[in-house]
Amino acid sequence: MLILRCPYCGVDADETELAAGGQAHIKRETxxxxxxxxxxxxxxxxxxxxxxxERWRHANGCGKWFHAARCTETLEVFGTYSAxxxxxxxxxxxxxxxxxxxxxxxxxx
Amino acid sequence: xxxxxxxAIAREATRYHQGWERAWASPEPKKRYDAIIIGAGGHxxxxxxxxxxxxxxxxxxxxxKGWLGGGNTGRNTTIIRSNYLQDPSAAIYEKARSLYxxxxxxxxxxxxxxxxxxxxxxxxxxxxxxxxxTAHANALQGVKTEFIGPQKVKEICPIMNIDGPRxxxxxxxxxxxxxxxxxxxxxxxxxxxxxxxxxxxxxxTEVTGIAQEGGKVTxxxxxxxxxxxxxxxxxxxxxxxxxxxxxxxxxxxxxVALQALVSEPxxxxxxxxxxxxxxxxxxxxxxxxxxxxxGGTDSYNNxxxxxxxxxxxxxxxxxxxxxxxxSRLKMLRQWGxxxxxxxxxxxxxxxxxxxNCFINCGWGxxxxxAIPGSGWGFAELMAKGYSPLTAEFGLDRFREGRFIDESxxxxxxH
Numbered sequence: 001m002l003i004l005r006c007p008y009c010g011v012d013a014d015e016t017e018l019a020a021g022g023q024a025h026i027k028r029e030t031x032x033x034x035x036x037x038x039x040x041x042x043x044x045x046x047x048x049x050x051x052x053x054e055r056w057r058h059a060n061g062c063g064k065w066f067h068a069a070r071c072t073e074t075l076e077v078f079g080t081y082s083a084x085x086x087x088x089x090x091x092x093x094x095x096x097x098x099x100x101x102x103x104x105x106x107x108x109x
Numbered sequence: 110x111x112x113x114x115x116x117a118i119a120r121e122a123t124r125y126h127q128g129w130e131r132a133w134a135s136p137e138p139k140k141r142y143d144a145i146i147i148g149a150g151g152h153x154x155x156x157x158x159x160x161x162x163x164x165x166x167x168x169x170x171x172x173x174k175g176w177l178g179g180g181n182t183g184r185n186t187t188i189i190r191s192n193y194l195q196d197p198s199a200a201i202y203e204k205a206r207s208l209y210x211x212x213x214x215x216x217x218x219x220x221x222x223x224x225x226x227x228x229x230x231x232x233x234x235x236x237x238x239x240x241x242x243t244a245h246a247n248a249l250q251g252v253k254t255e256f257i258g259p260q261k262v263k264e265i266c267p268i269m270n271i272d273g274p275r276x277x278x279x280x281x282x283x284x285x286x287x288x289x290x291x292x293x294x295x296x297x298x299x300x301x302x303x304x305x306x307x308x309x310x311x312x313x314t315e316v317t318g319i320a321q322e323g324g325k326v327t328x329x330x331x332x333x334x335x336x337x338x339x340x341x342x343x344x345x346x347x348x349x350x351x352x353x354x355x356x357x358x359x360x361x362x363x364x365v366a367l368q369a370l371v372s373e374p375x376x377x378x379x380x381x382x383x384x385x386x387x388x389x390x391x392x393x394x395x396x397x398x399x400x401x402x403x404g405g406t407d408s409y410n411n412x413x414x415x416x417x418x419x420x421x422x423x424x425x426x427x428x429x430x431x432x433x434x435x436s437r438l439k440m441l442r443q444w445g446x447x448x449x450x451x452x453x454x455x456x457x458x459x460x461x462x463x464x465n466c467f468i469n470c471g472w473g474x475x476x477x478x479a480i481p482g483s484g485w486g487f488a489e490l491m492a493k494g495y496s497p498l499t500a501e502f503g504l505d506r507f508r509e510g511r512f513i514d515e516s517x518x519x520x521x522x523h
Contacts, residue, residue, distance in 0.1 A: 001417060001418065001419070002409070002417070015409075015417060015419070016419050019408070020408035020409040022363070023363075035508050035509075036508065038508075039361075039507050039508040042452070042507070043361035043451075043452045043507040044359045044360070044361050045350075045360075045361065045362065045363050046350075047350035047360070047362055047363050047364055047410060048350070048351075048410075049348070049350075049351050049364075049412045052410055054409065054410070070409075072364075072410045072411055072412050072413075073412050073413070074413070075411070075413055
């Protein structure tokens with residue numbers, strides 16, 4: 001079973017306590033954006049076989065949204081971090097680089 | 110190819126079964142093919158088969174990184190139905206269902222198609238209204254379904270408890286011509302027929318890159334060398350995003366795990382397929398007597414072909430109320446497949462930004478039932494550049510907002 005540590009309340013929550021919120025770090029588009037930009041925002045997804053960044057909510061716990069860095073191939077969790085950011089923090093990225101040298105995900109690597 | 114027949118069995122019986130041929134050849138790859146299909150699952154092999162049968166294109170290779178039919182083709186719960194709400198879906202699934210009826214004769218391979226009937230239970234008032242609507246839509250689409258009341262449900266499936274306290278059965282959408290087929294046999298039958306037409310099925314050959322020149326596809330790089338081609342079809346289900354990345358475009362797809370499980374074999378007790386979408390479960394009985402049970406998908410991206418245990422627990426817990434008979438059954442096996450789910454829960458059969466490269470993916474949780482229809486349409490798209498069956502399933506529908514919204518009918522159970 002997938003276990004993620006909620007960065008807000010510090011609880012090691014298993015997946016029945018969490019709600020998955022899909023891909024993280026999506027740039028929101030609004031009025032005036034092109035069709036392509038809206039398609040990217042609404043539908044296009046990274047869907048990697050390997051390193052992935054996701055949004056999760058500690059639904060049956062503190063109720064807060066947070067981010068997780070995870071491997072979709074092995075289910076290894078690299079770490080969780082605050083939702084109040086537009087990019088994965090450096091320590092998480094360094095940790096991933098240690099375990100998966102040469103990884104890339106969207107604009108991050 | 111020697112035909113399979115009662116006569117052939119008698120002939121082989123007299124000579125210790127020494128005369129059976131291999132069903133398909135395992136050739137060395139050629140330098141060049143007119144068309145290459147990546148993925149030797151049901152959809153890929155069906156596409157190759159109809160390229161040859163309907164359009165005479167037989168210089169074709171089907172490339173598979175694992176073994177033939179070893180992905181979702183061998184992992185699904187084999188349900189065949191076409192009771193969809195939207196017109197484009199009903200058209201392609203109904204084409205598929207009708208091709209299943211004659212598939213064994215067509216391929217000279219017994220796919221054990223069993224039109225035993227599919228019943229989708231309505232267990233809430235919303236579902237009653239939803240399925241009545243679908244029944245009306247199906248009548249207009251020429252798909253034979255009907256909405257039946259709880260007493261008729263009990264008549265068709267006596268082991269069902271229709272008075273459950275939590276999820277009473279209030280009726281159901283009944284498609285008498287739906288059913289099941291032997292999933293492996295579908296892949297094997299197509300493979301045998303393709304090989305007979307002179308196509309090369311290259312197993313244990315992984316595509317590692319896609320060669321292009323001037324915006325046009327020119328071939329693929331594989332673990333067994335470079336192979337040139339005029340046209341390329343990508344039919345790799347859960348790994349579509351991975352292969353699309355090699356071709357240089359993105360897809361509106363996320364891959365998640367979908368699970369199924371089977372019980373120990375028991376005596377025949379249910380001769381139809383029952384789907385209960387409110388409780389995320391569906392069940393049929395295999396010819397061996399196992400109860401075949403499928404559930405919902407995991408909620409997060411995953412490539413592990415396992416799935417979360419709590420989903421199995423939820424599925425079985427909910428089914429036990431409707432089928433008290435299964436409460437003491439032992440479950441024998443559980444497995445997962447990686448399904449490619451799109452934003453509107455409908456497949457993508459489309460040209461791509463790369464010329465002469467086509468993609469057939471996004472079948473999500475319900476691809477098995479569509480195999481022959483998908484192959485039929487995709488072969489036409491690859492051969493002629495247009496197919497009425499696939500026209501609405503283009504990749505650009507997301508940008509243009511022309512969704513084929515089957516979330517209600519297809520988002521949960523298949």
